[in-house]
Amino acid sequence: MLNFDFYNPTHILFGKGRIADLNKVVPLDAKVLILYGGGSIKKNGVFDEVKLALGERQVSEFGGIEPNPTYETLLATIELVNTNKIDFLLAVGGGSVIDSTKFVAAAALFEGGEPWAILEKRGNNISKALPFGTILTLPATGSEMNSGAVVTRRSINAKMSFNSRHCFPQFSILDPSKTFTLPIRQIGNGAVDAFIHVIEQYLTYPVNSPVQDRFAEGILKTLIEEGPKALVNPEDYDVRANLMWCATMALNGVISTGVPQDWATHMIGHELTALHGLDHAQTLAIILPSMLRIRKDAKREKLLQYAERVWDLRDGNDDIRIDAAIKHTQNFFEQMGVKTHLSDYALNAECIPAILSALEAHRMVSLGERRDVTMDISRQVLELSL
Amino acid sequence: MLNFDFYNPTHILFGKGRIADLNKVVPLDAKVLILYGGGSIKKNGVFDEVKLALGERQVSEFGGIEPNPTYETLLATIELVNTNKIDFLLAVGGGSVIDSTKFVAAAALFEGGEPWAILEKRGNNISKALPFGTILTLPATGSEMNSGAVVTRRSINAKMSFNSRHCFPQFSILDPSKTFTLPIRQIGNGAVDAFIHVIEQYLTYPVNSPVQDRFAEGILKTLIEEGPKALVNPEDYDVRANLMWCATMALNGVISTGVPQDWATHMIGHELTALHGLDHAQTLAIILPSMLRIRKDAKREKLLQYAERVWDLRDGNDDIRIDAAIKHTQNFFEQMGVKTHLSDYALNAECIPAILSALEAHRMVSLGERRDVTMDISRQVLELSL
Numbered sequence: 001m002l003n004f005d006f007y008n009p010t011h012i013l014f015g016k017g018r019i020a021d022l023n024k025v026v027p028l029d030a031k032v033l034i035l036y037g038g039g040s041i042k043k044n045g046v047f048d049e050v051k052l053a054l055g056e057r058q059v060s061e062f063g064g065i066e067p068n069p070t071y072e073t074l075l076a077t078i079e080l081v082n083t084n085k086i087d088f089l090l091a092v093g094g095g096s097v098i099d100s101t102k103f104v105a106a107a108a109l110f111e112g113g114e115p116w117a118i119l120e121k122r123g124n125n126i127s128k129a130l131p132f133g134t135i136l137t138l139p140a141t142g143s144e145m146n147s148g149a150v151v152t153r154r155s156i157n158a159k160m161s162f163n164s165r166h167c168f169p170q171f172s173i174l175d176p177s178k179t180f181t182l183p184i185r186q187i188g189n190g191a192v193d194a195f196i197h198v199i200e201q202y203l204t205y206p207v208n209s210p211v212q213d214r215f216a217e218g219i220l221k222t223l224i225e226e227g228p229k230a231l232v233n234p235e236d237y238d239v240r241a242n243l244m245w246c247a248t249m250a251l252n253g254v255i256s257t258g259v260p261q262d263w264a265t266h267m268i269g270h271e272l273t274a275l276h277g278l279d280h281a282q283t284l285a286i287i288l289p290s291m292l293r294i295r296k297d298a299k300r301e302k303l304l305q306y307a308e309r310v311w312d313l314r315d316g317n318d319d320i321r322i323d324a325a326i327k328h329t330q331n332f333f334e335q336m337g338v339k340t341h342l343s344d345y346a347l348n349a350e351c352i353p354a355i356l357s358a359l360e361a362h363r364m365v366s367l368g369e370r371r372d373v374t375m376d377i378s379r380q381v382l383e384l385s386l
Numbered sequence: 387m388l389n390f391d392f393y394n395p396t397h398i399l400f401g402k403g404r405i406a407d408l409n410k411v412v413p414l415d416a417k418v419l420i421l422y423g424g425g426s427i428k429k430n431g432v433f434d435e436v437k438l439a440l441g442e443r444q445v446s447e448f449g450g451i452e453p454n455p456t457y458e459t460l461l462a463t464i465e466l467v468n469t470n471k472i473d474f475l476l477a478v479g480g481g482s483v484i485d486s487t488k489f490v491a492a493a494a495l496f497e498g499g500e501p502w503a504i505l506e507k508r509g510n511n512i513s514k515a516l517p518f519g520t521i522l523t524l525p526a527t528g529s530e531m532n533s534g535a536v537v538t539r540r541s542i543n544a545k546m547s548f549n550s551r552h553c554f555p556q557f558s559i560l561d562p563s564k565t566f567t568l569p570i571r572q573i574g575n576g577a578v579d580a581f582i583h584v585i586e587q588y589l590t591y592p593v594n595s596p597v598q599d600r601f602a603e604g605i606l607k608t609l610i611e612e613g614p615k616a617l618v619n620p621e622d623y624d625v626r627a628n629l630m631w632c633a634t635m636a637l638n639g640v641i642s643t644g645v646p647q648d649w650a651t652h653m654i655g656h657e658l659t660a661l662h663g664l665d666h667a668q669t670l671a672i673i674l675p676s677m678l679r680i681r682k683d684a685k686r687e688k689l690l691q692y693a694e695r696v697w698d699l700r701d702g703n704d705d706i707r708i709d710a711a712i713k714h715t716q717n718f719f720e721q722m723g724v725k726t727h728l729s730d731y732a733l734n735a736e737c738i739p740a741i742l743s744a745l746e747a748h749r750m751v752s753l754g755e756r757r758d759v760t761m762d763i764s765r766q767v768l769e770l771s772l
Binding site for chain 2: 001002003004005006007008009010011012013014015016017018208211212213214215217218219221222226238241242245246249254257258259263375
């Protein structure tokens with residue numbers, strides 16, 4: 001096992017009816033800004049429930065945060081926060097809204113010049129942030145219980161991430177029943193996103209970490225069981241609860257303790273979203289199967305463990321079992337409604353040079369758990385993903 | 387899945403050489419009191435390492451904290467803390483030292499009269515506590531990453547627990563190599579203690595919580611694999627690391643999210659320690675197998691799952707598989723060097739009435755996940771444990 005630090009102070013309030021507990025966890029004298037996305041929370045009653053729970057507190061709102069939130073939009077939010085002397089942010093939405101809130105929380109108090117510097121330094125220059133909480137309506141990214149975020153700068157087609165100890169939500173409210181009305185596409189994306197978060201921390205090389213491995217396998221098996229049920233029975237509370245808790249546990253630091261991490265699929269995927277606007281989960285579903293095929297030797301031992309423990313594959317030689325496990329993985333993404341080839345999104349080989357140039361521009365030239373995913377390997381992965 | 391809250395702000399620093407990082411996590415101007423137990427840390431170099439890492443900070447010490455720490459001892463510690471205006475406590479040891487430190491941290495600032503009131507109210511009357519950190523030298527109780535503690539009042543033979551949000555360690559340093567010199571008996575006890583912590587949160591009744599179940603099973607299987615290796619290869623770093631992380635994960639709140647909890651075995655075990663001085667793990671190893679046998683019907687579904695997933699038992703009818711799983715559990719405790727009958731500790735049926743009276747005196751008359759472990763069932767369990 002590798003040495004590690006684990007720190008995660010976010011208070012999770014999970015279950016039916018928990019939005020009412022906002023009253024206990026938001027300071028009574030707070031000047032609250034509610035951040036949200038496309039406005040579904042105004043139609044499904046969540047916004048009203050939040051306002052009711054906040055009672056007499058002074059509340060303003062900022063809506064319209066887009067999927068893959070842009071730096072350009074968030075600059076306007078930061079201005080609003082500072083002008084109105086907001087002292088508590090409340091994200092109501094999915095990963096995009098929560099990531100935005102983290103950025104705004106840090107940028108509002110940032111003293112290092114233009115806030116883009118936060119992304120350039122990956123958050124290492126954050127020394128404080130406004131307190132914030134979240135109400136999760138879309139299980140997927142795990143942002144509700146970690147300190148990382150991703151922001152896109154449209155003007156330069158850059159999708160960049162940052163992380164800071166100061167950017168943990170103080171609390172996150174997870175009510176699975178608030179996900180009943182989500183579009184099927186978002187449920188499919190969410191399950192695939194959570195699945196690949198686990199894979200990035202699990203399918204690397206063995207370091208003798210049996211507990212972490214079994215936790216990772218436990219989340220993967222649960223996503224495989226519960227994901228398809230969530231598509232056909234949108235109001236099955238337990239299914240949605242299990243999906244939601246899987247997505248949170250997939251990226252709250254528990255399963256990454258003491259193990260190597262990959263994230264090459266994510267880095268290539270971010271460029272695909274920045275350049276072509278694909279959903280985050282779509283990019284991962286395209287890249288991961290090819291990444292595993294190309295890097296089969298580097299990941300051989302863990303792939304064999306994955307084949308046996310997650311997919312119960314015990315017949316045939318090593319290569320047959322590994323190939324079958326990757327095929328099963330790809331089929332699961334398709335079953336969840338997420339297509340797995342570039343061509344499914346009207347992209348062909350012509351898009352590859354620009355993606356590689358973007359990776360180079362963002363210094364993503366040696367990726368993966370051993371930093372040996374060179375530009376040439378990224379190119380092979382993209383070619384195999386056509 | 388049941389509604390739940392999860393909150394755990396303890397910063398874990400795990401791995402070889404991490405004691406040096408004390409310098410980063412203890413405030414520079416702190417007046418530190420080091421609390422420890424029987425003095426092994428003075429022989430094995432840990433104390434010197436801690437002092438070195440604390441550098442120029444003002445440091446005093448309080449040693450001699452006993453296993454199953456007593457209220458009587460801790461009153462003296464509290465006086466020392468207040469007299470010397472200590473503002474940071476540092477526990478160096480196992481669960482007893484850490485539990486003591488939690489009690490002292492809360493009692494030093496307690497304004498509700500005699501500190502025993504903290505135990506009487508189970509911690510609900512704690513409104514603040516001194517900050518403290520821990521250096522774990524004995525993996526077992528999980529106290530290094532939770533907010534609970536157990537204290538014994540010798541004068542009335544009472545072993546009582548409390549819990550408070552204010553009693554999380556600020557940090558805990560877990561260096562597995564510091565466990566190499568532990569006596570075999572403590573390693574055996576620790577593995578059994580962690581195992582039964584998991585069982586108390588897992589072997590109840592199903593609530594459709596597949597992730598939590600798989601995490602629990604993952605810890606159990608790892609303890610079964612690694613525990614015996616830890617006995618024969620005391621300096622195998624990875625084995626000790628896995629054991630240590632299992633014990634922490636067993637009781638830091640992760641596996642109890644959204645599921646019922648039992649703890650009847652612990653409550654009866656506490657009385658056995660208070661009255662007869664048995665090691666905590668010994669009491670659990672005696673009580674648990676009988677508890678599972680007597681409550682087989684109430685726990686039937688989870689026992690069947692446990693038999694299949696943890697012990698790979700697939701042959702025979704339901705009762706045969708359940709009985710075999712309980713027998714395997716008992717054999718594992720014996721394999722870890724922890725005897726599982728009252729008679730192994732020179733106790734016979736004559737001890738039972740006093741244990742039952744103590745349970746009654748401590749209002750432990752309806753225990754378990756459904757509060758249906760009556761005094762009569764506790765009596766049956768004890769009789770079956772002879």
